[in-house]
Amino acid sequence: MQDTVIESKAPTAKAVQAERTKKTTKTESNAMNAKRSPTEIAESITETVGKPLAQNAKLAMRDVNVYYDQKQAVFDVNLDIAENQVVALIGPSGCGKSTFLRCLNRMNDTIDICRVAGSIQLDGMDIYDSKLDVVPLRARVGMVFQKPNPFPKSIYDNVAYGPRIHGLVNRRADLDEVVESSLRKAGLWEEVKDRLESPGTGLSGGQQQRLCIARTIAVSPEVILMDEPCSALDPIATAKIEELIAELSQNFTIAIVTHSMQQAARVSHRTAYFHLGRLVEVNETEKVFTNPDHELTEAYITGRFG
Amino acid sequence: MTSPNNSKPLSKQAALVQKNLAKRYASERRFKAYGLASVLFGLCALLVLFVEIFGGGLGGFKTTQVALTLELDSDVLEVYDATNPDEILSGNYTGVIRNALKERFPDAAGRKEKRALYSMISVGATYDLRDQLAKDPDLLDTSIDVWVLADDDVDTYYKSLSSVPYAERMSDKQQQWVQNLIDQQEIRTIFNTRFFTGGDSSEPEMAGIRGAIMGSLLTMMVTLLLSFPVGVAAAIYLEEYAPKNRLTDFVEVNINNLAAVPSIIFGLLGLAIFINLFEMPRSIPLVGGIVLTLMTLPTIIISSRAAVKAVPPSIREAALGIGASKMQMILHHVLPLAMPGMLTGAIIGMAQALGETAPLLMIGMVAFIMDVPGAINDPATVMPVQIFLWSDSPERAFVEKTSAAIMVLLMFLMFMNAMAVLLRKRLERRW
Ligand SMILES: Nc1ncnc2c1ncn2[C@@H]1O[C@H](COP(=O)(O)OP(=O)(O)OP(=O)(O)O)[C@@H](O)[C@H]1O
Ligand SMILES: [Mg+2]
Numbered sequence: 213m214q215d216t217v218i219e220s221k222a223p224t225a226k227a228v229q230a231e232r233t234k235k236t237t238k239t240e241s242n243a244m245n246a247k248r249s250p251t252e253i254a255e256s257i258t259e260t261v262g263k264p265l266a267q268n269a270k271l272a273m274r275d276v277n278v279y280y281d282q283k284q285a286v287f288d289v290n291l292d293i294a295e296n297q298v299v300a301l302i303g304p305s306g307c308g309k310s311t312f313l314r315c316l317n318r319m320n321d322t323i324d325i326c327r328v329a330g331s332i333q334l335d336g337m338d339i340y341d342s343k344l345d346v347v348p349l350r351a352r353v354g355m356v357f358q359k360p361n362p363f364p365k366s367i368y369d370n371v372a373y374g375p376r377i378h379g380l381v382n383r384r385a386d387l388d389e390v391v392e393s394s395l396r397k398a399g400l401w402e403e404v405k406d407r408l409e410s411p412g413t414g415l416s417g418g419q420q421q422r423l424c425i426a427r428t429i430a431v432s433p434e435v436i437l438m439d440e441p442c443s444a445l446d447p448i449a450t451a452k453i454e455e456l457i458a459e460l461s462q463n464f465t466i467a468i469v470t471h472s473m474q475q476a477a478r479v480s481h482r483t484a485y486f487h488l489g490r491l492v493e494v495n496e497t498e499k500v501f502t503n504p505d506h507e508l509t510e511a512y513i514t515g516r517f518g
Numbered sequence: 519m520t521s522p523n524n525s526k527p528l529s530k531q532a533a534l535v536q537k538n539l540a541k542r543y544a545s546e547r548r549f550k551a552y553g554l555a556s557v558l559f560g561l562c563a564l565l566v567l568f569v570e571i572f573g574g575g576l577g578g579f580k581t582t583q584v585a586l587t588l589e590l591d592s593d594v595l596e597v598y599d600a601t602n603p604d605e606i607l608s609g610n611y612t613g614v615i616r617n618a619l620k621e622r623f624p625d626a627a628g629r630k631e632k633r634a635l636y637s638m639i640s641v642g643a644t645y646d647l648r649d650q651l652a653k654d655p656d657l658l659d660t661s662i663d664v665w666v667l668a669d670d671d672v673d674t675y676y677k678s679l680s681s682v683p684y685a686e687r688m689s690d691k692q693q694q695w696v697q698n699l700i701d702q703q704e705i706r707t708i709f710n711t712r713f714f715t716g717g718d719s720s721e722p723e724m725a726g727i728r729g730a731i732m733g734s735l736l737t738m739m740v741t742l743l744l745s746f747p748v749g750v751a752a753a754i755y756l757e758e759y760a761p762k763n764r765l766t767d768f769v770e771v772n773i774n775n776l777a778a779v780p781s782i783i784f785g786l787l788g789l790a791i792f793i794n795l796f797e798m799p800r801s802i803p804l805v806g807g808i809v810l811t812l813m814t815l816p817t818i819i820i821s822s823r824a825a826v827k828a829v830p831p832s833i834r835e836a837a838l839g840i841g842a843s844k845m846q847m848i849l850h851h852v853l854p855l856a857m858p859g860m861l862t863g864a865i866i867g868m869a870q871a872l873g874e875t876a877p878l879l880m881i882g883m884v885a886f887i888m889d890v891p892g893a894i895n896d897p898a899t900v901m902p903v904q905i906f907l908w909s910d911s912p913e914r915a916f917v918e919k920t921s922a923a924i925m926v927l928l929m930f931l932m933f934m935n936a937m938a939v940l941l942r943k944r945l946e947r948r949w
Contacts (some may be wrong), residue, residue: 322760322838352843357839361832363851373838373850424836431840 250508254488255310258288260359261505262495264484266292270435270465271316276330278311278320278489285311289330289491293435293485298466299458300476300497303486304512309469310358312486313437316336316361317353317456318346334435337446351378354433357439360420362412362427370412370423371395374431392429398426399456410463425456436460438468454479473513484507573665575921579713581723582673583665584639585704586618590651592659599657609651611644623695634689640667642712642724642809665706670722670915672696676705677918682912713922717888718904722915723906728924729890733803733883733898734872734930740807740894741814741871746864748811749818753860756819757826758848762819777816783882784813793881800882801897809877814867825856858945859941867929867939875902901927 231430248256269292278286286308293299301309308420311320318339320326331338339349351374362370371391374380381387391408395401400422404415412423421441428436438457442450457466457479476483483500485493485508493506504510528536592598594617597609619635620626626635643666650664651657668676671687675695677686685693697704716726760766789807792798797807829852837847878884883899884907891898899907901923908920 317839319835322835345842347841349756350839355835355839357832357835360830363833363836363837364855373837373842377840377842377846377850427836487772494706 229279238285250511253508254490254492257487257490257492260290260491260494262493262499264291264491264494266297266482268295269293269299270295270335271467272331272333272336273315273333273432274333276312276315276328276332278308278315279327279329280311281325285488285489286315291491291494293465293467294482295465296461296463296467297482298461298480300480301467301469301486302471302473302476302483302485303492305471307486308489309486310439313389313439313467313469314323314355316435316437317350317355319350319355321346353429353437354428354431356421356424356428356436356438356441358443360424360444362415362420362423364411364413366409367395367412367415367423368408371426371430374427378431380431383420386493394430394495395423397429397456397460398422399452400426416449418445418452421445421449421453422456425453429460433464435465435467438466440469440471443471450475473501485512487512519765548695571921571924575918576926577677578918578920578922580677580707580711581710581712582668582707584668584699585663585664585706586615586622586639587661587663588614588618588647588666589661590614590657590949595656595658597651600651600658600913603652606648607651610640611647614647615639615643619813621857623698625805626691630844632913634692635695635839638669638672639691640721640723642667642721665708667712667723667916668705670913671725674915676700677707687914689737691772707869712917718886718892718899719888720886722913724910725916727886727901727904727918727926730899730901730904730923731926732891733806733887734900736803736891736894736896736898737810737883737900738868738872740804742810742868743811744820745814745867747858749815749864749867750822750860751817753819753822753826753850754848757823758844758852766898770932771776773816773819777820781813781874782876784809785810785877788877789845797896798893801885801899802883802895803891803898803900804893805881805899806878806883806898807894810871810880812875813873813874813877814864817867817870818860818864821866822856822860825859825863826852828859829855858942861941861945862938865934865941869938872900872934873902873927875906878903879906886916900931932943 226349236357253330273289273292276286276289276291289312291299303309314320315328315332316339320328328340330419334349334353338344339353361375364372368391371394372387373391375387381390382501391404392401395404400419403419404423412420415423421444425436425441433494442453444455454475457468460466461479461481468476468479480497482494484491484498485500485506486506487508491502493504495505500509501503501513523623584745591614592927594613595609595611599605612907614634620632620637623635628678636780646667651771672692675683675685679700688696696705712724713726716724717729719725756766756770760769761790782937788805791809792805832944833851833855834847837851838844842850855881878900884903885897886907887897905923905927908916908923
């Protein structure tokens, strides 16, 4: 985040100027929204602007609503995530990005009060089907969390855990190979190849996060969900992970939550903007960051709130 | 820029802060002193306890012996074949010892004085002699110089000579004889092995703690085997599986209530259910262990739940996130991380159970039992009950036995607590 602020300081001032002039034209065209607060605008949103749907959807969400007890956290979200695409989810804090992301591999099942309505399909299969087993689902849809959370076990065991419990490999040599290739893909192999038996918790924060990524890709998931994977990392570690995401996107479908516009712009193909639980806009990343369709998106990416 | 010295006058704010500083530091020092005083008070109490017990109890680990020359005459003994167990068993060893005493102190005249003389040697001496002869049959019809066990009155008197002599139960004549033995260096104290190898006895010089130790170990074994698995399983169910509703709240409140129930109530429960209803025998470690299980379960459940709760949610999420099932998450990640806390709770619960008396009194483990128990259905007593029994005995010599038994019990408790600390250190992992 640090770099974001420094880099964006000067341009933002200019952008705000430019965008103020633009805004007048926009508000004219959008006379209805003239003097309403962002909250009011967000609450009146019923349809996502831009192109939320895609041709070859790996994950297809339709009318997804999520509730914590009585409180609704996500409202009527329709979104497709296309195969081998990186979709960035951005939005102000508390707007429901994590909640939404966690629906995609049913991690919300672990929260008693959380209830999900609507349909989410993975390759045409409803993942909220009552007969569906979450264990294989989570093997197909892996998750990397905001805070690096390696197991208090050795580096090797961390990566080998997934393949072991899913019975993906039987021989030790095969397991070694999976561990090595996963660590290589996560860009960690060179740093840890001589100390695979030392505890994973003894690595630096950035290394731990890459270890967690290696652990996730070791079970060869089809989709990887990342919830602010770089929020605890320095710019160098962040750059490494971003590079990694770009590489992984050739084989995996990725949904990433981020608070860094730069990061979203760098790694994603499409960007989805959330506000107060509503999916406001989905578009090609370039379009979102240069010429967003919705005024809330614009306000957010130019740093007027959030 | 100003130099960093104090030449610049302080601002009003800073001056105010400065003024209050002394007061703040003083109260900080007071705060620290209160804590230190509390710790010192605790240490003093502990020290007094230790000095008191160790001062009174060290003598319990020693026993007094008298040197005698015994004539193992087969006619006196009425043992003609020392390899025959029956004959050995029925031998008249008392006669041999009495003869030796008469020989040693010919001045004992009259029945009363003779009885006084004979009473100076413990009946334990005859058992020792029998065992010695059984082990070495060649000793028959020879004369041997041995140290024989003195009676508890002699023992108490002799040990007290170095400080305040306690001669209430010793006649003048007996005191003279002891003095004579001292002059000839024919009386000594040595380490009391019998204390650690024997069961209880009505004779203080023969009483040992072994029976109570074994009883305690057997009872603890039953308690541990029952309460640890049950407690851990209950804790895991309550933390990981139980839905959060009225019923589980009710269960939780009552587990906490159970932890506060006076232990004697559990004894009554054991008496009513296991002994009266199921007609299990009294005084056995099995029943004692079950009763103590009821008592320690809440402690183990509460500490195990705390340990399970302390496992960071991020670890659970990590496991679930790559597709571990709930059971795999629990077995592979939650249990190993919670284990140190669970073990600590279990050991503290066991230490509590080890020192428990009241519930065991209710189920009859307070009986006078001389045999060392070997199984969980042998009649037995436990260490704290043994202490209670001895402290209640009229013989003076039991006073130091009581202290000695307390020391043994404390040793066990310290050992268990040290184990708890060690286990925690070893198993604790960073995350
Ligand atoms: N376990 C929970 N129980 C109740 N409410 C929750 C829970 N988790 C999230 N919420 C609520 O749901 C809403 C969305 O939260 P969420 O964590 O999805 O936001 P977010 O967009 O990820 O925010 P951030 O960027 O700060 O991580 C918030 O209002 C939050 O208070
Ligand atoms: Mg979040």
